[in-house]
Amino acid sequence: MDRVTEFTEIKGARKYRRRTVDEKRQIVEEALSSGRSVAEIARSHDLNANQLFDWRKQYLDGRLGVNGRExxxxxxxxxxxxxxxxxxxxxxxxxxxxxxxxxxxxxxxxxxxxxxxxxxxxxxxxxxxxx
Structure with missing residues (x-):
């Protein structure tokens, strides 16, 4: 009878970091106010640039906890x-x-x-x- 002598590590599901609304808003405000590119800011926060673009759209629509009357x-x-x-x-x-x-x-x-x-x-x- 053959035995398996190799061990292969099975990677679990990728864990995504959950950001609070305040964290999202802070990152978006950084993207809007600084002269840096969205991709650069996304990389510095371990984000995909598309995610930051989505958060920016939500922010401008007032859906990230920002009161539209502020x-x-x-x-x-x-x-x-x-x-x-x-x-x-x-x-x-x-x-x-x-x-x-x-x-x-x-x-x-x-x-x-x-x-x-x-x-x-x-x-x-x-x-x-x-x-």
């Missing part, structure tokens, strides 16, 4: 009113009732808002132009 701070410059033709509001009129003007310059475009704007629509426009 706002990101953007650099702002204030121009002097000077001769802009915009009248100063009277002291007795609440500032909320007066329509305003906002001009936002982003790398991919410029946004001009006059009067009141829907905050959700403005957020989506800013997100799209900030990418």
């Amino acid at each position: 706002c990101a701070l953007l650099p702002v410059t204030v121009d002097e009113a000077g001769d802009s033709g915009v009248a100063e509001p009277a002291a007795c009129v609440p500032p909320v009732s007066m329509p305003g003007k906002i001009r936002i310059q982003l790398p991919r475009g410029e946004i001009h808002v006059e009067g009141s704007a829907d905050p959700d629509t403005l957020r989506v426009v800013i997100q799209c132009l900030s990418r």
Whole structure:
């Protein structure tokens, strides 16, 4: 009778690391804010780049625990009113009732808002132009 003298190790199923929502959000924010490529960031966190792209999409859709109403701070410059033709509001009129003007310059475009704007629509426009 022949005996088997060779031992072969049977590898178990691959174990995947489960990331918390906070970890995912932190990695995505790193990918969005740094000048490094997605592939480089994915490698540094032992991820597949496709997984990071999926998390980034979830993040931008507000599905990684980020409240859609939270706002990101953007650099702002204030121009002097000077001769802009915009009248100063009277002291007795609440500032909320007066329509305003906002001009936002982003790398991919410029946004001009006059009067009141829907905050959700403005957020989506800013997100799209900030990418």
